[in-house]
Amino acid sequence: MPAAAKRVVAEFPEALLDRAERATRELSISRSELIRQAVEQFIDSLHRAQLERELAEGYQANARLDRTIAEEFAAVDYETF
Numbered sequence: 001m002p003a004a005a006k007r008v009v010a011e012f013p014e015a016l017l018d019r020a021e022r023a024t025r026e027l028s029i030s031r032s033e034l035i036r037q038a039v040e041q042f043i044d045s046l047h048r049a050q051l052e053r054e055l056a057e058g059y060q061a062n063a064r065l066d067r068t069i070a071e072e073f074a075a076v077d078y079e080t081f
Contacts (some may be wrong), residue, residue, distance in 0.1 A: 010035070 012020065046065050059066075 020031060020034055024031050027034065029037075
């Protein structure tokens with residue numbers, strides 16, 4: 001275990017532990033590595049979801065301004081034809 005690593009104890013329902021053990025054998029990784037990867041992916045997905053919410057809120061907050069700008073420049077699009 002790396003010097004900066006900390007040991008944790010986690011309780012698993014038996015069925016989930018069985019699935020995790022099968023996955024470790026199939027992937028040829030340790031149980032610790034499987035759990036680290038799972039936690040990392042979960043946290044990454046939380047961050048992605050938060051970013052998507054923030055982007056959606058930003059788009060909604062600026063929708064009126066964006067529409068106004070698009071309408072103002074619509075005539076410019078026709079000038080190029």
